[in-house]
Amino acid sequence: MIPVALSMDVVFGDIVPVRHEVQELVLWRDEEGMVHGWEDRCPHRGVRLSLGFIRNNRLACLYHGWQFDHEGRCRAIPSHPSLNPPSTIRTENFRVEEKAGLIWIALRNDAKRPLVPPAEGAWHGVRSLAIRATLAALREALVLETGQWRVSSDRLLAVHSPEEEITMVHMAVSDASARVKAAEWLLDLRDSMEEIRC
């Protein structure tokens, strides 16, 4: 599974765009606290759902206000208020898991990739940082041969790749009081990676 965001960065009311390789996704959290991960595209006119807003505990598209419930089913079309939208109008959904302070998503196109279970335990999110370096370079620097994450002492590091030349590093720590120090370490990592790249 791909770690795409820290849990603390997706609270109720937030609509979060996420990219991984060529896939564009939207994450949102409903009133019950469940996180949903869908293709970032309204099935109506193709507008990004990440531009949308939450109404009635549903994600609404900014363009025509079509509302999609937690299953991705269209439940309301404002221009046809009396219409019960057919069940075929729905978003493309992906399996999402929330573990170790991170949000992990299973993309359909990763059938060849082993579905490594996400890290376990109680972790406190520090920050997600974009580093201008390829995923391969980051893997080498973090000694991360396979998978998308590793635990190093009291730090959990997870990576995904929004663009070919940009890698997001998500960091969580087991001791909440160590967050500031861990964030400084992450900035040092960015500085050294980008200097190497120059």
Add this chain to the structure above:
Amino acid sequence: MLSLNGWVMDERSYAARLAASLLAIPLTIQTDRRAEIFGPTLGDEEGVYGVGLYEILRHFSRLPNVDRAWPEGDSRLVLEWALEALESFAQARRQALGATMPEKAETDAITLIFRMLEDRLSKAFLEGQEWLSGTSVGFIDIAVFPIAGLARDLGLGMDLYPAVRRFVRKVRQLPGFVTMPGIAACH
């Protein structure tokens, strides 16, 4: 009553309107296209108090019913950075919106602004400081908000800036929040 001569599409005029609204300062708005170039102007029947966002925010901070401190020391440097960043952002945004053909609006300078903003917001959050200005929303936050709120006009991938997204959401929830074209009211 204070009167703001501003232009609806001007980011600095918006920041002045937002400041007045969040700080509960009564203000009338006059449309003045010159603000697009020179920035907004604040005055009343007696004369002009300030031209440009810096002078307007400074004047707001001196009003008797405003309880926000004017940034001093390191915070003043952050405010100056924010105002300069807003100028650069405004220039890039206008170029992008006025281009005859779509073009890549995100220059290296703009990327740097967003990275610095993200780093500052993230640091403040981890240190338990709710806003860039301290414990309550202040002049620094107001000066940088148009940059964060209008980022999509430059086609920036907001997935790279989680702290900026968090900041936008928090400002939107404040009582007295106002919008401008480009910042949707329905969120």
